[in-house]
Amino acid sequence: MSSLFAFLHFIAAFALVGALSAQLALLGQEISAGVIRRLRVADAVYGVSATLVAAAGLLRVFYFEKGAAYYFFNAAFLAKLALFVLVGVLSIYPTLKFSSWHRAVKAGAAPRIEAQTLGSLRTTLRLELAGVALLVLCASLMAHGVGSLH
Known part of the structure; x- marks a missing residue:
């Protein structure tokens, strides 16, 4: 069962x-319905x-x-969780923007999206991807016993 949940x-x-x-690739295109x-x-x-x-983790x-006591006393795990x-x-920001645009399209209006908004969304998505990369680094460190607070 452990292997199945690791796979998931x-x-x-x-x-x-x-x-x-x-999402990042789509934001590089001309925004249409x-x-x-x-x-x-x-x-x-x-x-x-x-x-x-989150659920599988x-x-x-x-x-x-190894049990919660092991993980919650590991700095790499805590950093992974924080990330x-x-x-x-x-x-949250991209989700709210995409939803607001969808409502406009459903209403038959083409949303007017400023270049600054697109830039902010791209930056946010890049930060999310960087956060995920750091999260994977923390997972690797944790798997190799780095970060134990015991």
Whole structure:
């Protein structure tokens, strides 16, 4: 069962990175109704994959791996957890923007999107991807016994 949850955890993490990358790529295109729909799909995939990463990760911590006492006394794990929360908080801004654009498209209006807004969204998505990369570094350190607070 441990291997199954590790697999689910990894696949969800790969989907999360793919969804963030897709959003960033889509924001490099001319924004149209179709692009907005694809952004919303990528954002939904991101949300589902983030939920699965968290659920599988917590199940691994509490039931399938070394136990909560090990993980919660590991600086690399705590940094990984903090980065996951930070990336989640950063993701709120793009989600709200994509939703507001979708409402405009549904109402039959083409949303007017300023270059500054697109730049802010791209920067936010890059920060999310950087946060995920650092999170993976923390996971690697933790797996190699780095960060123990015991």
